[in-house]
Amino acid sequence: MKKHGILNRHLSGALAALGHGDGVLVCDAGMPIPDGPRVVDLAFRAGVPSFAEVLDGLLAELVVEGATAATEVRDANPAAAELLDGHFPTLALVPHERLKELSAGARLVVRTGEARPYANVLLRCGVFF
Template identity: 85%
Template sequence: MKRHGILNRHLAGALAELGHGDGVLVCDAGMPVPAGPRVVDLAFVAGVPSFAEVLSGLLAELVVEGATAAGEVREANPAAAALLADLPELRFVTHTELKELSAGARLVVRTGEARPYANVLLRCGVFF
């Protein structure tokens, strides 16, 4: 058994398969999940696990070189916007554009987050 880090076997395995440039959509419970990408659905009940908890766990394990979020998050969900502020090369698009971009993700991680626009598309980097 793993000692620390992400313990969910489906998520840990999916993360191990990611490569440079792959996209990982971390999304709230209301985000439409596109057909195509592998999905690890962590949602249990409204708010559990939170976007903050899942994003923090993923950032501890992934090398991220860029991120894309919906600009609407800044006004509608300042708490989620604050979580995104330190992501590298963060760019904002409309929520509609983010939904379109998410179809190209390699992995979707759905949280139980119940606040609006708590979604981000991470672009994987390399550790060297």
């Protein structure tokens, strides 16, 4: 049994299968999930687990070389925008409709219980060397 890090077996296994350039969509409870990517649904109740908790846990285990979020996050969810800016100084912003299109190419979708709008980010995996 693991003693630290991500304990959810489905999520831990999905992360281990990722490679350089793979996309991981971390999304709120309302984001439409496209057919295709593997989905690990962590949503339990509205707000649980939060977008911030899940993102922080993923970033502790993943190498990320880029991130894309919706432009709308700036006005609709300043807390999420601040969190994303803190983690990704070169955060790419696209319209929400474009983010939904890009999410179809993700290898993994991690759905949180977040109930605030536009708390979504598409991560691009990097390599540790």
